[in-house]
Amino acid sequence: MLEKLNHLYNRLGFGVPITLKDSVPQERFDIDKIFADRAKEKPLHLVEKPQVNVDEMKNSSDEVRKKKRQKSRTEIIKLNGAWANQMTFTDTFIREKMSLFWHDHFACRIQIPYLVQQQNNTIRKLALRSFRELLLAISKDAAMLQFLNNQQNKKSSPNENFAREVMELFTLGRGNYSESDIKSAARSFTGWAFNSVNGQFVFRPRTHDDGEKEFRGKRGNFTGEDIIAMILEDAKTARFITEKIWNYFVSTEIQDEAIISTLASEFYKSDYSIEKLLKSIYSSDWFYDARFTGNRIKSPVELLASIQTHTNGSFDDVASSVFAQRALGQILFYPPNVGGWPSGKEWIDSSSLTFRMSLPSILFRDAETNFEAKDDGDVNNLTNDVTKSKIKFTADWNAIANRFTEKNTVSTLQKIESFLLARAATQENRKLIEQHAGNSSTEVEFVKRAFTSFISLPEYQLS
Amino acid sequence: MKTSRRDFLKQSSLATAGTLLIPGFLKAFENRPLQLGDKKLVVLQFSGGNDGLNTIIPYRNDLYYQLRPQLGIAADKVLKVSDQLGFHPALAKLRPLYDQGYMGILNNVGYPNPDRSHFRSMDIWQSASDSKHYLNTGWLGRYLDASCKDCNVGHRAIEIDDMLSLALKGEKYKGMALKNPKKLHDELHGNLFKKLGDKNSASTMEDPSMSYLYKTLAETISSADYIYSKSSVKQSSINYPETEFSARLKTIAQLISSGIDTRVYYASLSGFDTHVRQAPAHERLLGVYADAVHAFVKDLETTGDFDNVVIMTFSEFGRRVSQNASQGTDHGTANNVFLMGKFLKQKGFINETPDLHLLDQGDLIHTVDFRSIYATLLDKWLQADANAILDGQFKKLGFI
DSSP, rough: HHHHHHHHHHSSSSSSOGGGTTHHHHHHHHHHHHHHHHHOOOOOOOSSOOOHHHHHHHTSSEEEEEEEEEEEEHHHHHOOOOOOTTTOTTTHHHHHHHHHHHHHHHHOOOSSSHHHHHHHHHHHHHHBBBHHHHHHHHHHHHHHHHHHTTTGGBBBBOOOOOOOHHHIISSSSSTEEEEEEEHHHHHHHHTTTEETOOOOEEEEEEGGOOOOOTTTTTTEOOHHHHHHHHHHHSSSHHHHHHHHHHHTTTSOOOOOHHHHHHHHHHHHHHHHHHHHHHHHHSSSGGGGGGGSSSOOOHHHHHHHHHHHHHHHEEESEEEEEEEHHHHHHHOOTOOOOOOOOOOOGGOHHHHHHHHHHHHHHHSSSOOOOOOOOOOOOTTTTTGGOOOOSSSOOOOOHHHHHHHHHHSSSHHHHHHHHHHOOOSOOOHHHHHHOOOHHHHHHHHHHHHHHHHHHHHHHHGBBOO | OOOHHHHHHHHHHHTTTSSSHHHHHHHHHHHOOOOTTTOOEEEEEEOOOGGGGEEOOOOTOOHHHHHOTSSSSSTSSSSSSSSSSOOGGGGGGHHHHTTOOOEEEEEEESSSSSOOOOHHHHHHHHHHOOOTTOOOSOOOHHHHHHHHHSOGGGGGEEEEEESOOOOOSSSSSSSEEESSSHHHHHHHHSHHHHHHSSSSSGGGSSSSHHHHHHHHHHHHHHHHHHHHHHHOOOOOOOOOSSSHHHHHHHHHHHHHHHTTTOEEEEEEOOOOOOOHHHHHHHHHHHHHHHHHHHHHHHOOHHHHHHGEEEEEESSSSOOSSOOOOOOOOBBBBBBHHHEEEEEEESSSSSSSSSSSSSSSTTTTOOEEEEEHHHHHHHHIOOOOOOHHHSSOOOOOOOOO
């Protein structure tokens, strides 16, 4: 029972929150109730006024530009820290996990804080609604229009960037459209732009190409909305999104064709209801099969969120949080490209695994690290400046010890293990940890050492 | 009880046959000493977009000075190496390498539809994709996949860094990042790591993620031990400048001369994104590079290893031809790539000088696809199947 709940919470969010540890079993498997309680929407409001006027930037002096850039970068880092924290809130984590999924799916990287915040809030708001709504909103989102150059997509000189990615990466997947479909789609999206003062979508009829286009075998004077509707009409889109959700929430390694195709057709019939799709996964029996549990490698952001969730701890400052993300190779709002982040095994190499396994000592035991996170060469990327030899993280170890200390050390360790690990540790590892923690002089120290050791295990990389 | 690694491997393979490490992984470095004449490739990356036109300077070109009124390097300062082109004065230490015929320079290297964003263009150079596609693997990682069917060792490609670049990540195999062999060795012996990696039945569990994690850990420890035991034998006799980048090249030289079975080395130098007041920063970086490479090559020559080494230096893009209003340069496109080796078949300037009259919106137009350079290195130097690794056929060049 407890194992099942752990699995559910690992996938719904980032593990069972330590503060809910004792109340969670009472929730049982009332998926509707869990969603009602734990998928609340809390928008971020850190960046007050839109300061997106690109032209204004171009005409400013060096000094002014430098200051503005500095400010922008600081604000994006604040947004990053706020979002990372919010992922671990007990009443929001389901929505936040889904928002993280969509941030990876609709990967977008721009340096204008207000637009970053606006897109993040749009994703959060629609994360569980209809993919139809979400896709349309993201297609009209200022940050995405800017990132994929739709601002420059005009009748006189079409820019195909958005048209290509919307089909290749966001909906149909490669191989389901032709180069001429891309050209027609690009023409249909001409005139889609945003107001650079307030960040709102605008349609500019004068730059829109309202001529006849041929798109995937149909002819008409298509608009951008028409293209999106036709893309959604194709069940291949439902299949593409279902597969991606499957890989993220069920299994990267095992593709159960029968289940996936059922889910995809339900998703299509529900007019792309994301919440229904997720609930259908979590309410099924197969989801709790051993073959699907504890088999996903956590992404860096998931790893950090799970450590916070499991300890109710937090980074003392945003710089520490961002440094940890950078050292692990995933910084919120800075996906490597529009294709999104790597996944699964791609995250693990000798150095990243070594760093992941050292992380608990750095966080919980104030171990110094002289680890140098790579910079991406861009002088304008402030996260490059976030270098710290000491990551500051605080957790209330007395409270944690209170929750876990049992009559004897073996039961204490058992309790901690089943709470933290998605997959049972081997006997050898249990012995190692028992020896290691056994040297402690107090109960609190014992629990702290046990946490540090369990979270250092390769098993903890799995969810 | 202290057990040597060799003893440990023997014991464990006897005691728990089939449960610990995969045999191929043992064989790979136990039974296959590096063969004499095995070629090694050293890739050096300038991060941030090096200003190629102020690195290799067209000092006879009036347009160059017109477009760069303050930033252009005065002809009398340029280290002239041909009747058209010369080195930035900070590259003085490269001059002897050039004169000895150890250097080949390719101009106008790039790719179609160039991307001017750092992360995307670096992605393209490291993954060797075109500008329309996204790959999650790197070209050197795919070289590992293709050339190393059964050898699960991380150290066939080593990056001197704390983090591994995409370039060295393959589908199946990945290179290994380390700053220095001792540090890694000590870290892995300092706590739970060694014990976890050594005695674990988890590496053979059926779950692919679980076994992958434990295999990676076991390989990391074995490779780290192996590299450490080899590299601590020999110390370099050459004095390197006291820079971080030099230290990285020195580590590479030490690893090469230790005879470990590593074919590819990788290191980066960052700071080339010179939008503002470029001159002093750029001069410093080029100096750091040239001085380090000078010592590195001298070191390899002393040990006799330079015969088997080719060094390639690249950046994700060059900079715009015109300087900007802040005494700097903005992101551009085509750029030069340096090749160094003892037996280059083409030396000096291999192709044409950049054409400053024929620009695409103020940027140089590429004439050599960077994947042709990769194809040449893979095919002719590392003896690998370039076509399979690069997903497409690229013309092999004549420098090797």
